[in-house]
Amino acid sequence: MKRLLLLSGVIVGACLLLAGSAFGQEESGASEAVAQAAEVVAEAVEPGPSLEMFTVNNVWMMVATFLVFIMHLGFATLETGLERAKNATNILFKNTLIPAIGLLTFAICGFNIAYPGDTWSINGILGFAGFGLHLPEGGGTSAYNVGYTYWTDFLFQGMFAATAATIVSGAVAGRVKLLPFLLFSTIYVAIAYPIVVSWEWGGGFISESFHDFAGSTLVHSVGGWGALMGAIILGPRTGKFVNGSVKAIPGHNLGLATIGVFLLWLGWFGFNGGSVLSADAEGTSFVLLTTNLAAAAGIIAASVTSSIVQKKPDLTMALNGCLAGLVGITAGADVVSPLSAVFIGLIAGVLVVLSVLFVDRALKIDDPVGAVSVHLVCGIWGTLAVGLFRMDGVEDGSFISQLKGVIAAGVFCAAFAGILFLALKYTIGIRVSREEELGGLDIGEHGMEAYSGFQIFTTT
Amino acid sequence: MKRLLLLSGVIVGACLLLAGSAFGQEESGASEAVAQAAEVVAEAVEPGPSLEMFTVNNVWMMVATFLVFIMHLGFATLETGLERAKNATNILFKNTLIPAIGLLTFAICGFNIAYPGDTWSINGILGFAGFGLHLPEGGGTSAYNVGYTYWTDFLFQGMFAATAATIVSGAVAGRVKLLPFLLFSTIYVAIAYPIVVSWEWGGGFISESFHDFAGSTLVHSVGGWGALMGAIILGPRTGKFVNGSVKAIPGHNLGLATIGVFLLWLGWFGFNGGSVLSADAEGTSFVLLTTNLAAAAGIIAASVTSSIVQKKPDLTMALNGCLAGLVGITAGADVVSPLSAVFIGLIAGVLVVLSVLFVDRALKIDDPVGAVSVHLVCGIWGTLAVGLFRMDGVEDGSFISQLKGVIAAGVFCAAFAGILFLALKYTIGIRVSREEELGGLDIGEHGMEAYSGFQIFTTT
Amino acid sequence: MKRLLLLSGVIVGACLLLAGSAFGQEESGASEAVAQAAEVVAEAVEPGPSLEMFTVNNVWMMVATFLVFIMHLGFATLETGLERAKNATNILFKNTLIPAIGLLTFAICGFNIAYPGDTWSINGILGFAGFGLHLPEGGGTSAYNVGYTYWTDFLFQGMFAATAATIVSGAVAGRVKLLPFLLFSTIYVAIAYPIVVSWEWGGGFISESFHDFAGSTLVHSVGGWGALMGAIILGPRTGKFVNGSVKAIPGHNLGLATIGVFLLWLGWFGFNGGSVLSADAEGTSFVLLTTNLAAAAGIIAASVTSSIVQKKPDLTMALNGCLAGLVGITAGADVVSPLSAVFIGLIAGVLVVLSVLFVDRALKIDDPVGAVSVHLVCGIWGTLAVGLFRMDGVEDGSFISQLKGVIAAGVFCAAFAGILFLALKYTIGIRVSREEELGGLDIGEHGMEAYSGFQIFTTT
Amino acid sequence: MKLIIAYIQPEKLNDVKQALYNKQVFKLSVTNAMGCGQQKGFHETYRGADIEVNLLKKVRLEIAVNEDFVQPTIDAIIAGARTNKIGDGKIFVISLDQCIRIRTGETGNEAIG
Amino acid sequence: MKLIIAYIQPEKLNDVKQALYNKQVFKLSVTNAMGCGQQKGFHETYRGADIEVNLLKKVRLEIAVNEDFVQPTIDAIIAGARTNKIGDGKIFVISLDQCIRIRTGETGNEAIG
Amino acid sequence: MKLIIAYIQPEKLNDVKQALYNKQVFKLSVTNAMGCGQQKGFHETYRGADIEVNLLKKVRLEIAVNEDFVQPTIDAIIAGARTNKIGDGKIFVISLDQCIRIRTGETGNEAIG
């Protein structure tokens, strides 16, 4: 508890201190809008998108932003539903804080690490354009970008950022201590995620040859590596592996989990659709098509695979299959044909089921929601799939450059997450006591039950 | 179980086989985008919508698409909430698979049956433009349609398609076997639904005189007929009708059911708003107005009716009333005045309550969620209401032509669904064993509980 | 029960009677669309927004409308989750009826009280442009407004209207009788809310100097005053204050509550984003930025405060903090810098926790969901914050004029709500019997449980 | 006075209640329980890991009766619950020392009914 | 040693616990139960079909006590639970042969408290 | 015949079941319960108001056995449930007058197993 206060102090302190310098510059931002609007009209005569087109583009990007936002609710409900009732409050709390932390840290530094412009410190690898949000000259007009204003740009990217941390949350659920988890998330989302993003979308060293349309690697596998390291370093939940045999620890609310997956699917309309970075009709609608076909194919493939392997069709696998298809298509949604999208989704759906079983049975790593299988395994698959399925004429995204990108991100993230988790482990500790775990983190960390009054019978 | 594998095999096989030919043609789709964009700019000089207008239209249609998409979550949660806890996993599984099946089969054949262009085999009744998605010349530009690209067209229509199957799901919940239900859904959505759609929206034999703006008949009553036939052929859930008296089988989670109805209402902004097929400001906003007024009126009317008939106001009836109003206004949302929309909604709200009671008490048909009353009865009401309430100057939609359309769709769908259900019944069987039903389909079909750990006390 | 019938009769009767005159004028509305569209094209040559720009604007406003719509589901689930399981059906029922009542009464009279145009009866204080919706000349074109059609205008405002009543619902949950509550809501939303709105947005007596961008005062504190008066006049739930000590009455479903807050946050993209009243790229994106930063800051601040004051971080406080930040930024989202938005959110987050404790412990007012703290306290804070934080060059919104506005709205609403609640109390009664309260309003008012079959153990 | 405890299949509760009513036994208490008996459990799997579910849902009845109602009560429970399938359940009979009606303070045989 | 079983109204649990504390009875076990007694059930309807709910929510207490605590315990339960309305509940007393504290293995009177 | 009632920590149920199996005790019934004993409760707070939670989650076992199984059963429960921490639970033993298998109508010792 004391530590949470500490953390909170740090966050808020940082907020206040940095924000002073950070946000200073654009104080007059909105009040300049009118002036700039006039400018824009003037500019409209010159080449460049018309004000109308700019406005449509920006509307689409704002829609995409709120769709990505709602993914946080999707993650929250999916993860909650797939863990036990006694940890529900804790998971909901984490997943409410993460978007808040994500947005604020992205404003403080993440955005300017991810998009360093020409302020590279280590060329193509690490740059930092300074703390805070500074409305650039013309940042509210198409002079900034044909597709969106500076503010929209930040918000859309900021909503992405927090997803990386949320992915980790699922893999460490049920035993991680709240404060160190929040510390991990804050640092991971403020530093690790934007660095990787800068390599590709920020114009860094892999941006020429690597193709990751909306982040199979940059978002999902970044989160997935964190999930993997977290799950390994924390160890399994008590009762998961007993005398060498794998025990099921069933999720407590499959309705909640299903809501989560549908919301994530919905969010992907913005995650991928918004990554076109404009409302271009053909571009966006094509991406939505491949995205949806892959999701559908993932569901079918995971259901079939689960029926074969597990004898009965497993709802949670069908749900994972949907996400697997979506993660899989994310890297190449713009450069693979609809048929290829179906194939990518089908393979992702098979892969995710086998991976869940493999992680459980062979690796004996306890990943309650399948975050590693969905985001890391299918994130890698999707990235490599670009090399296999990209359409003729697409220049970047050869299999080799995809592999290089995967490895670069993987090495960095695994190391970063591993060191960070270990550092936390050997300082403040990352795992709750066995007793707290058995009694549930809701009581242990929050003194509050998620389902007050309900008779719940859990022996695990 | 074996059968599920079989089905799955068939689906996946079909996918792979057909997809090869199906998707082949547009391989270079996205990569042509740039070239086409240039073309479009050129075309912008010629008459036709400006690129800006086309882009806005397409954005609106994509928004409508994701709104219709989220209706699937609405159906899933509504149906789950209104059935018992022991069948929740099963319902969630079905409703996760249906949009996947719907989208894929619509890509394989449904879209080209629904919109056969000039490839009619039986004039105005049955046509088929071939398997798969083939980007037509200029399919990504306003040359295809002023309102949307080919891809958007497909996605929007594909999201609609799956709703027809989902409607059936609610009526057969709690006792239908998984595999035959999925088989039914696949065939119904792949063949029956698009055939009916082709008659009106595809330019078929009733398209001149019949007016069904967004599908009171084409979508809702198509689903409703399937629901009716399914409920009859399956028979009631055990314990529903005992010695001639009607027993209540209460739904287990009214919060989930309420989420479902609100999401469906939300989805209707796209279902009806998107059916304008462009972002035309007056057209779309007018349709949203009538849609929302009818929903509101349906809630009020159903609440009042239920208070009178049932003594106390019944939440599930209020929820059904909302959907009743929405289904009712769907046929005429563009051609009735706001006042008429209120009347249509009020009458639908009364109708749905009486119909639920009638189906229960007089017909002794067991329809757990009221799908027949909501989608069939109110779908018919809405379609006929066009004849009664259409504004002066509207040419199509006379009462007689509406009636003809209703009958045409009804005869075809009832026959198709009836034969299909009977065929399944006498081959692989459509109903789970009495024991499985009593124990719940979650354990029986999936070996998995939806609320693991919760103490649930059910004697029904 | 009888009274519910009565009420229902009144509502429906009013509907039918008024609607006749009300909606009459625009009968030919939609059918004129084509003609008008032509006109618009003609007009496009003249100054004024292009048809494209008008269409984009209108699309954005329709998107904002459905986002505000979904807030009603957010309120429903939040309130349900924070009360006990035995009252869930009742809360869901209320929250399903409120948007229906809100929309219909707003169509009948609210809209024309809120926006009286030049029909003021008491100058700047009370006006009424007549019953019902009457499409004005050019109401479907930019001649009506550059940002939206008349229909969109109504729908967007109508969705806002119902929120005021919904806010009250949370504070009186668990003991208010259904019928008088619905009567209160109907009158409050039909008369009180639009009167206050007319003072500012309708061009009334405070519209020159007061700045309330999207309704910290006009919507939230209007609801908040109703909540406060309701909670006071009803008295606390049985068991809340026992022998002078404050007892916790835990909410029964924190997952549902979290869904509610995320949906409300989502809705705020439209609540504030739509209040720009056009899709202006810089304006809307700036407002979305400040809105989201304040929400994030509110979450962090409330979590920290709750960790300090309550020893352990309280999920429900974090959720309230999110809403506090959102309510706080609503008045000044367009005129404060991003840094100020963070500060406003942080302070709102602290404030809401302290206020909840103060209302509980010092005032001994029982407000199950914290509606008073979130909507009234933070609504006032947000309004005053405009005076403290507005950027240079913003003319309206000085601290003094903000204070005046707050007081004007407060005096009127407190009086209106107080008198209305008292009138209901001494006529038909507003509180259920102690027995009904103990057994739960679900059984008492609806004869129906929300979680049929679940074993729920409640001693409160 | 005896206290009769019975474990039955949940879906037979209504039948048992009906049978008890026919024998003029109107008072009873019900709890939900889980039982492990001759009836074999079933296998659930969750995400590929096996769960052997051997605690099956049962309903537990508790009925306090006077001596002369013991046999009729037992007969009624059997009549309502028997399906001749494994899992039908058990009836246990215990001696009751005392019974008190809280409302009136009545004790013994008067209090029981 | 006796085992006291009581069925009370759920909302009286806190009062009963308080009354027991006052009599130095600190140990008890609670289950939620449904009861059928003199108290009439109520009618729910769901989508127009009637449900006669005659199993009402009750709380079941189980308290093992030594002989000299039997009467105080009964008195306390009555004091806490009585409202003089139908549905107040019943108390049953059973002889307890043995009692064992799992932690220490203590048995009999020592184990009970 | 005896009826053995035991309150144990929920997370020890699996161990107890295993221990019982080892002693050839295969039949038992389980309810979830809440207990108040030497184990101190914990404080929850909800929105700043305190809740003293002194009813802790427990599992209640009910096992009917023949005389010669009484001691083995008790031993098994202790073996499975003991952690030597406060809250481990209690075992109560009651005399059973009769036992009937609903399916067959068998009574007494035959019916119990």
Ligand SMILES: Nc1ncnc2c1ncn2[C@@H]1O[C@H](COP(=O)(O)OP(=O)(O)O)[C@@H](O)[C@H]1O
């Ligand atoms: N010896 C026992 N002790 C406690 N409960 C028992 C005992 N025997 C049976 N039961 C309860 O009765 C239920 C039915 O028992 P089971 O042996 O399956 O029935 P049947 O005798 O009809 O085959 C069990 O699930 C369990 O709850």
Ligand SMILES: Nc1ncnc2c1ncn2[C@@H]1O[C@H](COP(=O)(O)OP(=O)(O)O)[C@@H](O)[C@H]1O
């Ligand atoms: N003979 C009995 N056997 C088992 N439980 C009983 C018996 N009599 C009463 N109960 C339990 O006690 C509860 C209250 O009984 P009731 O007759 O309503 O109380 P009162 O005697 O105060 O009217 C019942 O709901 C039931 O759970």
Ligand SMILES: Nc1ncnc2c1ncn2[C@@H]1O[C@H](COP(=O)(O)OP(=O)(O)O)[C@@H](O)[C@H]1O
């Ligand atoms: N006298 C009693 N009557 C009824 N239940 C009891 C009694 N004593 C203990 N229990 C039950 O046993 C549980 C464990 O008791 P506790 O005293 O905490 O264990 P220990 O004796 O190991 O410290 C309690 O929570 C309660 O459910």
